[in-house]
Amino acid sequence: MRKKIFSSGPSQLPHWVLTHMSDAILNYKNTGISIAEITHRSEYFLDILHELKELIKKLLHIPESHTVLIVQGGGRLQFAQLAANYLTPSQTAAYLITGYWSQKAYEYACHYGNAVAIKSQERDFYSLPILHQDDIPAHARYVFMTSNNTIYGTQYHTLPSCNIPLVVDMSSDMFTIQRDFNNIDLAFACAQKNLGIAGCSLVIIKKDFLQKANDNVVPILSYQNIEKHQSLYATLPVVNVYSALLCMQWLLSQGGVEEMDRLNEYKANLLYEEIERNTKFFCRVSPAYRSRVNVCFSAIDKVTEEAFITFCKRNNIVGIEGHIKSGGLRASLYNATSQKDVAYLIEIMQSFEKEYAI
Numbered sequence: 001m002r003k004k005i006f007s008s009g010p011s012q013l014p015h016w017v018l019t020h021m022s023d024a025i026l027n028y029k030n031t032g033i034s035i036a037e038i039t040h041r042s043e044y045f046l047d048i049l050h051e052l053k054e055l056i057k058k059l060l061h062i063p064e065s066h067t068v069l070i071v072q073g074g075g076r077l078q079f080a081q082l083a084a085n086y087l088t089p090s091q092t093a094a095y096l097i098t099g100y101w102s103q104k105a106y107e108y109a110c111h112y113g114n115a116v117a118i119k120s121q122e123r124d125f126y127s128l129p130i131l132h133q134d135d136i137p138a139h140a141r142y143v144f145m146t147s148n149n150t151i152y153g154t155q156y157h158t159l160p161s162c163n164i165p166l167v168v169d170m171s172s173d174m175f176t177i178q179r180d181f182n183n184i185d186l187a188f189a190c191a192q193k194n195l196g197i198a199g200c201s202l203v204i205i206k207k208d209f210l211q212k213a214n215d216n217v218v219p220i221l222s223y224q225n226i227e228k229h230q231s232l233y234a235t236l237p238v239v240n241v242y243s244a245l246l247c248m249q250w251l252l253s254q255g256g257v258e259e260m261d262r263l264n265e266y267k268a269n270l271l272y273e274e275i276e277r278n279t280k281f282f283c284r285v286s287p288a289y290r291s292r293v294n295v296c297f298s299a300i301d302k303v304t305e306e307a308f309i310t311f312c313k314r315n316n317i318v319g320i321e322g323h324i325k326s327g328g329l330r331a332s333l334y335n336a337t338s339q340k341d342v343a344y345l346i347e348i349m350q351s352f353e354k355e356y357a358i
């Protein structure tokens, strides 16, 4: 029996994607070879990569002013790659610290240049700071932020605008919410949340900003070099890129990002309402900033939390534990998580409340 998967990444994949992956692993489109055996220089793969980029542009309404790159590695590699392209010891960038991932990105940037942390007055990560132009050093090359904080369950439902190039880690909410890319100079997302299986990342860059990258960047990290080779400078993980194409085809068939945006808000609201209603749980995140894709919540005490995790396991639910840094509980409701999955989780929370009534 298939489990109900609420993991934060690697996360649930649509059933349609899994069946097509499994066919392609044995025999890619009747070519007589597996997708895992196809070379990245073949016509087959060039077609996959081309279609993937075109679909991404269409689904996200990427303007002509921007270009799309598919790169090796995950989110952390982007923290380093970004800084390698735009920071030297004499250059400055600002980092808006809103949780674990932006803190990591800031630490990576410190290896390359002068990274300045912008911190909130709050002592915890359950609400979000507003970005003020005055907090950003005037000579900053860019300001970095995370649109959705996967671990603390906070999300900027609208992104700030400022007159410094904006760089956004969208690893956990890309394709789940509509964003206006005109105001974004660089956005990236690792694949394992909404774009397939772990191993590659998507980078969207404004062409003007790409031109401003530093010279002398090592070729494997140079965005300009990767763009020049149309993302085929080094061997891309072919199977992973194919899984991304399938996810995008699936997304289009479901009504695209507009429809997901609507559905994700609906799914998350259902779950937050249950958390508020249920006497065994509560949510620390201030309502204005609650994430629509990572619903982080807590049980009333440690014993109840452990009992609930066991109860979930007995009822076929996977991935409900919070991140080791934040503790608590977390249900990730990415695009592949259906309304039915959310209804099932709510039903389990209600049975738990009844069974553990003291």
Ligand SMILES: *Cc1c(COP(=O)(O)O)cnc(C)c1O
Pocket (backbone or CB within 6 Å): 009, 073, 074, 075, 076, 077, 101, 146, 148, 149, 150, 169, 170, 171, 172, 190
């Ligand atoms: C998952 C995630 C990452 C990290 O990705 P890795 O591929 O594990 O390095 C970075 N940023 C955010 C916001 C994430 O959710």
